[in-house]
Amino acid sequence: MMTAQAAPEPHESARKAELAGNLARVEERIESACVAAGRKREDVTLVVVTKTYPASDVRLLAELGVRHVAENRDQDAAPKAAACADAPLTWHFVGQLQTNKTRSVAGYAHYVHSVDRLRLVTSLSRAAERAERELGCLVQVALDAPSGSVGERGGVAPDGVEELAEAVAGAQMLRLDGVMTVAPLAGPYAGNPRDAFERLREISTGLREAHPAANMVSAGMSSDLEEAVLAGATHVRVGSAVLGERPRLR
Numbered sequence: 001m002m003t004a005q006a007a008p009e010p011h012e013s014a015r016k017a018e019l020a021g022n023l024a025r026v027e028e029r030i031e032s033a034c035v036a037a038g039r040k041r042e043d044v045t046l047v048v049v050t051k052t053y054p055a056s057d058v059r060l061l062a063e064l065g066v067r068h069v070a071e072n073r074d075q076d077a078a079p080k081a082a083a084c085a086d087a088p089l090t091w092h093f094v095g096q097l098q099t100n101k102t103r104s105v106a107g108y109a110h111y112v113h114s115v116d117r118l119r120l121v122t123s124l125s126r127a128a129e130r131a132e133r134e135l136g137c138l139v140q141v142a143l144d145a146p147s148g149s150v151g152e153r154g155g156v157a158p159d160g161v162e163e164l165a166e167a168v169a170g171a172q173m174l175r176l177d178g179v180m181t182v183a184p185l186a187g188p189y190a191g192n193p194r195d196a197f198e199r200l201r202e203i204s205t206g207l208r209e210a211h212p213a214a215n216m217v218s219a220g221m222s223s224d225l226e227e228a229v230l231a232g233a234t235h236v237r238v239g240s241a242v243l244g245e246r247p248r249l250r
């Protein structure tokens with residue numbers, strides 16, 4: 001086998017070119033959606049969801065100018081964040097989070113998009129204080145969850161947002177930054193991400209009456225980022241359109 005000292009491995013430069021092409025296509029989609037919505041491109045942040053892909057891909061993305069990455073499982077995220085600690089990246093945690101993982105997450109995450117119950121707020125608050133790191137928090141809304149409940153894929157029903165927001169706002173090392181949703185696959189919003197994201201926009205508007213700084217709206221993925229940008233999303237979370245289709249498992 002030939003070894004070149006400084007030059008990247010051939011497969012690595014091929015992967016970099018692939019990621020660059022995918023990123024350019026996603027960038028074009030975001031730009032077109034911003035034009036259609038009459039919004040400025042810089043008002044929408046691309047967060048690349050790197051779950052199931054290796055730290056080497058995260059490093060390539062950083063080299064290509066990506067500054068925001070997201071993960072949904074602490075077991076995978078913690079080692080990746082450690083492996084990429086020297087890259088200028090902001091880490092977003094977007095998955096369902098168990099309280100026994102908050103200590104780890106508070107060690108590397110800058111934002112948690114999936115705050116959906118009071119016990120989690122308490123646990124994150126303690127973890128952030130212990131880590132001496134301020135943590136940006138978004139309340140995840142399950143638009144299809146019945147009043148007073150939590151959604152199957154995480155998130156609190158819309159009528160539970162205010163209570164959680166108050167808890168986050170009252171926690172010393174947590175910062176209330178906004179709301180997040182995943183377009184529901186079932187119920188009245190199924191197949192209708194535009195309406196789902198408009199509903200999230202209303203919830204965000206309501207939240208900002210009491211918490212004007214909580215202006216992040218995290219919505220839209222590979223399949224529906226245009227609808228999210230049209231409905232005012234400030235952060236789109238894009239995985240497969242940048243990194244490729246994941247195996248079906250998760």
Ligand SMILES: *Cc1c(COP(=O)(O)O)cnc(C)c1O
Nearest residue numbers: 049072094221222237238239240
């Ligand atoms: C995986 C994931 C995404 C990205 O989904 P794609 O369809 O691959 O773009 C966005 N948000 C959350 C919460 C995810 O788990």
